[in-house]
Amino acid sequence: MMPKKQSAKQATALTRRGFLVSMSAAGAAFGFPRIAEAAQSFASNGEVIPPSSDQLFEPSLWYAIDGEGRVNVNITRAEMGQHIGTALARILTDELGADWDDVQITYVDHEKKWGGAPTAGSRSVWSLWSVYRQAGAAGRVALVEAAAQKWGIAPKDCTAEAGMVTGGGKTISFAALVAEGLSRSFTQDELKALPLKPHSDFRLIGQDVAALDINDKTTGRALYGLDAKVDGMVYGVPLIPPTRQGSKVISIDDSAAKDQKGYLRTIDLQDPSGIVPGMVVVVGETLMAAKWASDLVTVEWEAGETATVSEDDIQNLSRELIADETAGTLLDTGNFDTAPAFDTAAEVLEAEYTTSTVLHFALEPMNATAFVNDAGQYEIHAGSQWPALMTGWAQRALGVGPDKVTMRTYLLGGGFGRRVFGDYVVAAALTTKALGSMPVKLVFFREDDSLIDCPRSPSVQKLRVALDAERNITAMEHSAAAGWPSYTVRTEADMVKGIDGKPYDTAAISGADHWYEVGAHKVRAIANHLASQTVRTGFLRSIAPGWTNFAVESFMDEAAHKLGVDPVAFRLAHLRPEGRNAGEAPHSIGGASRQAHVLQRVAELAGYGREDLPADTAIGIATTFGQEREMPTWNGTAVQLHVERKTGQVEVQKLWMVIDAGTVIDPDGARAQCEGAALWGLSMALYEGTQIVNGQVDDRNLGSYTPLRMIDTPEMEIELVESVQAPVGLGEPGVTGVAPAVANAIYNAVGVRLRHLPMTSEMIREAL
Incomplete structure (x- = not known):
């Protein structure tokens, strides 16, 4: 294959849109001084209150009830505008018998215990309907049994509704029962045998209720991948090779970019996993410094064998x-x-x-922020439809073990299948490695993403x-x-x-x-x-x-x-x-x-x-x-x-x-x-x-x-x-x-x- 030489970017005149982008590049961003803050929680009124740790009842890993009666539901699927958290929480809440005003949701970070399934194929509710119903039923049964024992009556004579257990002419709140100390566990067989409510008893399912994340989305408090920020972070913009697979970098000339204020360096990623072969990343102190410098970098590539392939x-x-x-x-x-x-x-x-x-063109461009945390792990912050897959890909590309990469997931500004693939995560991880673990936010502008889109x-x-x-x-x-x-x-x-x-x-x-x-x-x-x-x-x-x-x-x-x-x-x-x-x-x-x-x-x-x-x-x-x-x-x-x-x-x-x-x-x-x-x-x-x-x-x-x-x-x-x-x-x-x-x-x-x-x-x- 003959080498293919081309300018990586063509310099363009500053447009009105480009001016607005550059003016906003130094604007406010959301920081994460503590690792755990990447997992986001939402409540219908926007006031999320961490569960009280003094008394906490966890009938299953899917949720917990604290001594104030607050129910925090863990959501393992990605939120990209479909309100999946509200849907799953509603299933659990209806089966539990909790008050919707007491419910909040947390989009959990990637851990093996959550299963690692992707948010794709319209399978979220379908695959978790029984799981969340059984989890809700477990809490309801435990609460009813505790109240019945307290009153000396049979559990069958008690009901749980709107955060209260009623029976024998008496009523007690979920909060009071949890505050008194409540512990009950269920085996998998016991969970499957629990009685589930008939449809006629549903109070939330099938009804219009407020989505739990609407308040934060409309006020701007909800966080997307582009909002992530780490102290000392630099920015990267990719240069896309002439073929999606098989391209190799022959030479990089960044001499013209060195006059660009804020330009730092250009990196040949040399991805050993083959996920982003031939990709080059231009790094700058700001996003627009990296972007403008990328217009001045010339890369000579050897193109892959599909360089002449057409749709026909x-x-x-x-x-x-x-x-x-x-x-x-x-x-x-x-x-x-x-x-x-x-x-x-x-x-x-x-x-x-x-x-x-057909291309995806998600509204939020592909992006990922990567750095090495205090535990010596490569930590990656991004919106993702399949964190487990992306974590594995990053491990392969970095050549490290499974305990050396962790992902923190965010809301997605559009997915549609594009954020199933981890190319942007791998590129960010390799960039921070090349920078000696310096934090970097990698952003694919729309033209870049169209060329690396799947x-x-x-x-x-x-x-x-x-x-x-x-x-x-x-x-x-x-x-x-x-x-x-x-x-x-x-x-x-x-x-x-x-x-x-x-x-x-x-x-x-x-x-x-x-x-x-x-x-x-x-x-x-x-x-x-x-x-x-x-x-x-x-x-x-x-x-x-x-x-x-x-x-x-x-x-x-x-x-x-x-x-x-x-x-x-x-x-x-x-x-x-x-x-x-x-x-x-x-x-x-x-x-x-x-x-x-x-x-x-x-x-x-x-x-x-x-x-x-x-x-x-x-x-x-x-x-x-x-x-x-x-x-x-x-x-x-x-x-x-x-x-x-x-x-x-x-x-x-x-x-x-x-x-x-x-x-x-x-x-x-x-x-x-x-x-x-x-x-x-x-x-x-x-x-x-x-x-x-x-x-x-x-x-x-x-x-x-x-x-x-x-x-x-x-x-x-x-x-x-x-x-x-x-x-x-x-x-x-x-x-x-x-x-x-x-x-x-x-x-x-x-x-x-x-x-x-x-x-x-x-x-x-x-x-x-």
Whole structure:
């Protein structure tokens, strides 16, 4: 590979935004004179009071009640705007019977005892529903037993509600019971056997209550990674190599940067772990000193072998892989032998669907602060969706043992899957090591982050159905090729196995194994290693269902039109709760019947099929099941839009969504989650996407990468199905039905079928 020489940054004139940034660079920041202060606590009134240590009752590691009756709930998932702490605390509080005004939450720092699971895949409430209910029940049982013993009555004659235990005509507060001394422990088997409240006794779950962190977020007291500050701290700005992997530094020329006031030095990180290969960091006394100096540093790199790769190269390879019947892994769909049906088919329908590379662009730029603390540990302060993973990565990069790295986590100014990956943490750790343990805050400006982002992979999918003489579907095949995001965080040995014994990444195929009855159903997940090698593809809100559901629901719509059948009636005819599509306890009870319900309901809400709409205006519909078959969130989506034929411009006028997510913990928060997800889905449907050019993404900032703007936001109507079933995910499923609903609406409006995301106005104009 020939060396590639380039200027790391191009000097630019000072803009208005740059002036404001530079003026604020020396502004107030939040310091951490003591290590423990990184863990943040919140209460609804903003007045967090540390638990009294004189009398403290801890029924489990998840919470404690002090002698004043205050309940402090420990939250192990990251907060990035979804109010996860409030949701989990509400589950525990309702089961405990505490008063919501006495509750506060603490986002705990990374320790093994908390489990180390990531905040991703809309799994937080789903995975912790039983855990927090059992923990709450343990406290309630212990408090009731203590009160009953005090009064000499049976525990069954006592109740716990609003922080009080009542029974036999007497009442005592949680505070009084704890102050008198209370100790009770439970084994795991005992926890699982504890009686849980029926839904009819819930007082907080399903009701609108104040989020515990709203006060601090609105007053600015809540702390994000960018707020972290350590005495003596310097700042670092990265220089990104020409390829995401395989680049090596040949030479660094910082002679021009030495005249920049506040410039300190430039560091070749030389990462032995391979997480940030070829990265260089420019260090300054202030953030802007480092930034301006970085414009004056020239780095000569030897680029990796993907330096000439384009998006077309990746997509063409995906097509070749799909054409190779031996490529990929077969999923267990019950009956995957489609050959007989296709061999005898009277007719075969097929189509190809593609999606572009999609970037994250979280509002808070990637950042991490690192230093060596008094205990001799590398201490890293950052917002993170997966602290356990990042800690391990930092250990590998630093070449130290597990007791030598610790993370302090913060609120996240946007995650969406980007803060699953620890590249920015590793870079900060290596920088402080190179500086002789001097504290450093590393900040990735937006252009830097776009180049090191782990974007959603481009994808190619091929779908086929076999029809018999009566034009009934007898088999379906779905092959999907893309960069597998899990390659960034695990090996094939850690992945699940297909029916053929080969591994596959669920995050690259979920959604293809749908709940429609289609006879034999063959689903093939295919890894495009070129995509993963080029941009280190990763997780982005909704992950695979963002492309698989687009294909499935567009294809079902196409098939219905070709067969001359109403698309809603066609879907309903194939959503039969039979066999594996009947669902199972505890998370998919009802199966396909619940998906049929949300589809019917959203069609009613939207007035699907009405004939009084203006010319070139129509409603499209789609139904999905969110993230995974094991935790389906049933989703019906309808979109009404108008297409301007001359320009191809699409005006989305209204969006309807009906969601069955089982028990809804926080209705207001749930609607907000669905609205945000729907708008992201709309953004990726019509506006959002980039191309890979010469081994890097082509768009570096929001001037050329143009997601949905506020002026294009449609009216939305979100309906949550009332349910007593176990809760499932809500953060991402709302994304999944929007793109196919838009594609189906465009077809209904002007008769053109688009099979690529994003569906730009240029594509529509050309199709017309």
